[in-house]
Amino acid sequence: MLGQLTGANVGLIYPSLLPPSLSKTKSKLSPISSMSMSQDPVHxxxxxxxxxxxxxxxxxxxxxxxxxxxxxxxDAGSFFVKTNRSIGPSMFEAEALGLEAMYETGTIRVPKPHKVGPLPTGGSFIVMEFIEFGASRGNQSALGRKLGEMHKAGKSNKGYGFDVNNTIGSTPQINTWSSDWIQFYGECRLGYQLKLALDQYGDKTIYEKGQRLVKSMGPLFDNVVIEPCLLHGDLWSGNISSDKNGEPVILDPACYYGHSEAEFGMSWCAGFGGSFYNSYFEVIPKQPGFEERRDLYMLYHYLNHYNLFGSGYRSSSMSIIDDYLAILKA
Incomplete structure (x- = not known):
């Protein structure tokens, strides 16, 4: 959200949850000692x-x-390296888990993570595949199809959530597993942001009305089949590109397993067009009430922008909440 190539995904990490391709690498999670290793572990x-x-x-x-x-x-090719001098490895470990999960679906192209570790002088780094970007963001139709294929291939038997918490922009994103999508979205997504607005701004109005929406939004999901699928989680224009062959590339994820429609919550700054949605729905058929739920998924990101950037996003958030309360008669 905050950077095209260098956005942070800060979160909690547990070594046992790293995929084998990351966890087996020497000194992947163990602290790097300046006495025993080079002052530059990237080199x-x-x-x-x-x-x-x-x-x-x-x-x-x-x-x-x-x-x-x-x-x-x-002489072995190029690598893309991100470093942060103030935050420990948990930030990049969470990002690596998301990238690895998307990479393993074998669908849309993402940079493959290679190595995560701490810096001897403080902070952390991640080394990943370097992708040579093309001149444009690529073909919208191909992006829609590939994203649909990722959603179809990336399934979870644990329910909704992710193995670690991460961030959306620099806001913590809570990914505690749940078997109930409406509960997960209400508590871990909307509820968390509403509480943050209350704590940060003392905004009782948006908190109380937002909680009314959370408690009454169930009917918006009537007759909908919801399966947990792998989401990029922060899909806006800055996190979408194409490689030199014109194939779509997505990066800087805030991954979790959730309702596929939640992927479009940042569509207001993603530039998705008709060809994107047509191709996507050929892979993942549109469910009843898709248009009625779209703003509900945008609300999470509007609230996050409110909490990150201030009152300029409050009116958009409040308008969505008020509209739904009127529709739901809540």
Whole structure:
């Protein structure tokens, strides 16, 4: 949300939950000692497990405001590296889990994570695949189809949630597993943001009305089959690109397993067009009431923008809440 290439996904992480391709890498989660390892663990990994014999060039990559991003060119190819000098490895470990989950679906292209670790002087880093972006954001139809394929392939038998908490922008995103989507969305998504607005701004009006909506929104899901599917979670224009072949690429996720329609909550700044939705619904058929639920999923992101950036987003949030309370007669 906050950066095209360098957005942070801060969250809780548990070593046992890392995918094998990440957890088996040497010193993946163990602290890096300045006495036993190089002062630059990024160089060390690239020149060992990265299978390079020399780093030929390092150049900064712009686009974000949370982390420092760089491209490392080597004789074994290029790597994309993000570092943060103030936040520990949990931030990038959560991002790596999301990237790995999407990568393993074998559908839409995402940068494959290679290595996560702490920096000896404080902070953390992540090394991932470098993807050469094309000149445009790519084909909308292909993006819709590939995203639908990811939703169809990425399933969970644990219900709704994710193995770790992460963030949406820099706001904590609570991913505690639940078997009930309406409860999960009401508590872990809308409820969390409403409480944050109350604590941060003392906004009792939006909190109380929002809680009325949470308690009464059940009918919006009548006759809807909801299966937990893997969501990118923060799909806006800054997190969408294309590779040099024109194939869609998505990055900087805030992943969790949820209702597929929740993926479109950032559509107000994603630029999805008719060809995108037509292709998506060929893979994941549109459910009854899709249009009526769209603003409900946008509300989460409007509330988050309110909490992150201030009162400029309050009126949009309040308008959505009031409209639903009128429709639901709550």
């Amino acid at each position: 060390e990994w690239i020149l060992s497990e990265g299978q390079a014999t020399k780093i030929t060039k390092i150049r900064p990559v712009g686009g974000g405001c949370i982390n420092l991003a760089s491209r490392y060119d080597t």
